[in-house]
Amino acid sequence: MLTTRPRGxxxxxxxxxxxxxxxxxxxRQVCREYGYGEVRTPVFExxxxxxxxxxxxxxxxxxxxxxxxxxxxxxITLRPEGTAAAVRAYVENKLYAMPQPIKLFYIxxxxxxxxxxxxxxxxxxxxxxxxxxxxxxxxxxEVIAMAMDIYERIGLKDLELHIxxxxxxxxxxxxxxxxxxxxxxxxxxxxxxxxxxxxxNPLRILDCKNEKCQNIGRHAPTTLDAxxxxxxxxxxxxxSYLDAVGVQYIVDNRLVRGLDYYTRTAFEIMARDIGAQSSxxxxxxxxxxxxxxxxxxxxxxxxxLGLERILLTAERxxxxxxxxxxxxxxxxxxxxxxxxxxxTLLQQLRRQGIAAEKDYxxxxxxxxxxxxxxxxARLVIILGEEEVARGVAVVRDMQAGEQQEVPMGGMVDYIKxxx
RNA sequence: GUGGAUAUAGCUCAGUUGGUCAGAGCACCAGAUUGUGGCUCUGGGGGUCGUGGGUUCGAGUCCCAUUAUCCACCCCA
Numbered sequence: 001m002l003t004t005r006p007r008g009x010x011x012x013x014x015x016x017x018x019x020x021x022x023x024x025x026x027x028r029q030v031c032r033e034y035g036y037g038e039v040r041t042p043v044f045e046x047x048x049x050x051x052x053x054x055x056x057x058x059x060x061x062x063x064x065x066x067x068x069x070x071x072x073x074x075x076i077t078l079r080p081e082g083t084a085a086a087v088r089a090y091v092e093n094k095l096y097a098m099p100q101p102i103k104l105f106y107i108x109x110x111x112x113x114x115x116x117x118x119x120x121x122x123x124x125x126x127x128x129x130x131x132x133x134x135x136x137x138x139x140x141x142e143v144i145a146m147a148m149d150i151y152e153r154i155g156l157k158d159l160e161l162h163i164x165x166x167x168x169x170x171x172x173x174x175x176x177x178x179x180x181x182x183x184x185x186x187x188x189x190x191x192x193x194x195x196x197x198x199x200x201n202p203l204r205i206l207d208c209k210n211e212k213c214q215n216i217g218r219h220a221p222t223t224l225d226a227x228x229x230x231x232x233x234x235x236x237x238x239x240s241y242l243d244a245v246g247v248q249y250i251v252d253n254r255l256v257r258g259l260d261y262y263t264r265t266a267f268e269i270m271a272r273d274i275g276a277q278s279s280x281x282x283x284x285x286x287x288x289x290x291x292x293x294x295x296x297x298x299x300x301x302x303x304x305l306g307l308e309r310i311l312l313t314a315e316r317x318x319x320x321x322x323x324x325x326x327x328x329x330x331x332x333x334x335x336x337x338x339x340x341x342x343x344t345l346l347q348q349l350r351r352q353g354i355a356a357e358k359d360y361x362x363x364x365x366x367x368x369x370x371x372x373x374x375x376x377a378r379l380v381i382i383l384g385e386e387e388v389a390r391g392v393a394v395v396r397d398m399q400a401g402e403q404q405e406v407p408m409g410g411m412v413d414y415i416k417x418x419x
Numbered sequence: 420g421u422g423g424a425u426a427u428a429g430c431u432c433a434g435u436u437g438g439u440c441a442g443a444g445c446a447c448c449a450g451a452u453u454g455u456g457g458c459u460c461u462g463g464g465g466g467u468c469g470u471g472g473g474u475u476c477g478a479g480u481c482c483c484a485u486u487a488u489c490c491a492c493c494c495c496a
Contacts, residue, residue: 004486004487007486007487007488058494059493059494059495060494060495063420063494064494064495081495081496110496112494112495112496114493114494114495115420115421115491115492115493116488116489117489117490117491117492118489118490118491119495119496120494120495120496121496124496125496126496128496193493209492209493257495258494258495259495268495275490275491276490276491276492277494277495277496279495279496280496281496282495282496304496305496306495306496307496308496309496310496332454332455334454334455335454364449364453364454364455365454365455366450366454366455366456367448367449367456368455368456369455369456369457370455370456370457371456372455372456373456373457374456374457377456380455380456382454382455384454385454386454394454394455396455396456398456398457401456401457403455
């Protein structure tokens with residue numbers, strides 16, 4: 001155990017971490033353009049926040065949270081998602097008193113106690129945004145378009161955007177009743193899971209993957225059949241805004257997401273070829289959540305993208321990220337006499353903003369050259385006792401395979417000019 | 420929480436019906452004119468065969484347990 005990481009977690013090492021940095025920077029850039037400010041909240045919160053915010057009956061709260069009691073006897077939970085904490089921060093810091101809407105983004109680790117499999121980990125990373133304080137369908141469209149924009153800039157292909165409207169507190173009870181009416185005669189034939197959902201949240205029976213449930217639900221009324229006039233027109237406007245900017249979508253009237261807080265717009269983005277866990281992102285509107293969490297009645301909407309799954313999709317699709325290059329300069333030495341000069345030169349170069357490296361294992365010149373090649377250094381400065389005595393050093397261009405003598409006094413300037 | 424598969428050098432894997440089976444390729448290190456990389460050649464280091472039991476004269480090779488990984492269910496990112 002001493003040398004194995006906890007189940008479902010990952011080390012991201014040099015070589016891999018550059019992809020993460022690239023992704024994160026891309027997301028931050030898009031946020032700048034769309035006007036979203038970063039919020040950094042704790043990775044743990046009071047358990048109660050998630051129980052109330054995410055929903056007591058969700059799988060996340062019922063069986064997937066990393067919950068523990070701290071030394072002060074408080075129940076603490078490692079955040080399983082980002083929205084609840086963002087809402088808490090909005091309320092606690094009274095951001096509702098600022099000019100609305102408030103547009104935030106976050107990026108960081110989330111924790112869920114699941115059985116790991118392809119694209120699913122116990123510690124995983126999400127990038128997400130939240131907009132508080134506007135119920136405009138244009139905001140729904142902005143948020144969805146932004147997510148799609150990010151995928152597109154990464155270069156992901158063949159993604160499917162599914163959208164739906166799950167109604168509001170006015171129309172959902174009506175749908176709920178209609179659904180129960182439809183499923184009641186077949187109650188005994190539903191899967192055990194859905195039998196429980198019948199009372200708690202009949203909406204969820206609609207997107208159950210169980211074959212029997214799907215058959216029974218085939219002719220059930222869908223979310224869109226019961227929308228009230230306000231929700232219906234909201235949904236129509238969202239679609240028209242998406243149409244206006246050319247965002248392709250599939251209306252999926254069986255899409256019901258697993259978190260209880262969604263109202264009206266719900267959406268999910270799926271990728272092919274990354275296994276069963278095909279969702280690379282999702283989100284929706286949550287007009288009741290902020291009030292539920294103790295804030296003033298405030299509409300909100302957001303999405304979250306799974307970074308591991310994005311990276312997995314990119315890998316499967318053969319998408320390459322900008323590669324990081326090796327050091328501009330490698331300083332090789334011959335003889336112990338020149339070590340100090342090499343070290344001094346190394347630091348001078350670095351202070352000029354030039355990535356420079358040297359050997360620290362006492363390697364032979366041949367081995368140093370080989371090592372420099374492995375590091376993908378562009379130039380190698382060879383400090384030989386003979387040349388140094390004459391005040392010069394050899395600079396070798398590794399790509400061209402050519403080298404020449406350069407006076408030590410002008411070395412930094414020479415390298416600067418070359419790199 | 421349920422089911423299936425896998426677990427041999429840093430990596431990818433061979434290892435026949437249990438008896439030189441502890442190997443290969445790559446990687447790493449060193450040499451091939453005692454001051455020069457990328458190709459080639461030669462040599463070298465490195466593994467309690469996931470862990471713990473058991474069967475057997477003898478087990479990577481069979482059995483059980485355990486841990487981990489992978490895949491799927493469930494759920495979601």
